[in-house]
Amino acid sequence: MTDTRTAAEHAGRWKADRGRPPHYAVSYREWWTCLACPLDGCDWHHDDRHDSPSAPAVLEALVREHVAGHDLVDVLAAITAARDATAAVDASNDRAWDVVKLRRLQAAERGEDPYGDPVSRILSAALVGSEEHQAVRDLLGSDVHRRPAGP
Known part of the structure; x- marks a missing residue:
C-alpha cells in the first residue's frame, strides 16, 4: 500500500x-x-x-x-494537522494507560488483585471501548446523576 x-x-x-x-x-x-x-x-x-x-x-x-x-500547501497542511492531532491523542492515551498501570502496580504492592481496582477498571474499559464503559455512559446519562439546573 x-x-x-x-x-x-x-x-x-x-x-x-x-x-x-x-x-x-x-x-x-x-x-x-x-x-x-x-x-x-x-x-x-x-x-x-x-x-x-x-x-x-x-x-x-x-x-x-x-x-x-x-493546492499542494493546503494538502500538506491538512495532513500535518491530522498527524499532529493523532500524535496528541496517542500521547493522551499513553498518559491514561500510565495511570492504569500505576493503579495496578499499587494494588499489587498492597497484595491486592491488580485488576480489581475500580478506578483502573473503569479507565481501562474507557480506553479499550469495552461494554463495561458503556455502563458508565449509561449511568452518566441517567436522570439519577443529573444535577439540578442553577439556583
Whole structure:
C-alpha cells in the first residue's frame, strides 16, 4: 500500500469518526475502505468494497488525480494537522494507560488483585471501548446523576 493511499484511508476514517463526510467510512472494517480527501472543506471520497477491491494502482491514480486539483500547501497542511492531532491523542492515551498501570502496580504492592481496582477498571474499559464503559455512559446519562439546573 502506498503512502498516498494510506493517507487517504486515514482521512476517510478520521472524517467519519467526527461525523463528517464520507458517511460510509464508519464501516470500513466490515464492508469497504473509504479513501477521502484530507481537506476539511472537501467531501470527495471513494468507497472501495472489500469483496471486490480495486487494484492498488487504480486507487492510487484516483487519489492522486483528486489531490492534484488542490493546492499542494493546503494538502500538506491538512495532513500535518491530522498527524499532529493523532500524535496528541496517542500521547493522551499513553498518559491514561500510565495511570492504569500505576493503579495496578499499587494494588499489587498492597497484595491486592491488580485488576480489581475500580478506578483502573473503569479507565481501562474507557480506553479499550469495552461494554463495561458503556455502563458508565449509561449511568452518566441517567436522570439519577443529573444535577439540578442553577439556583
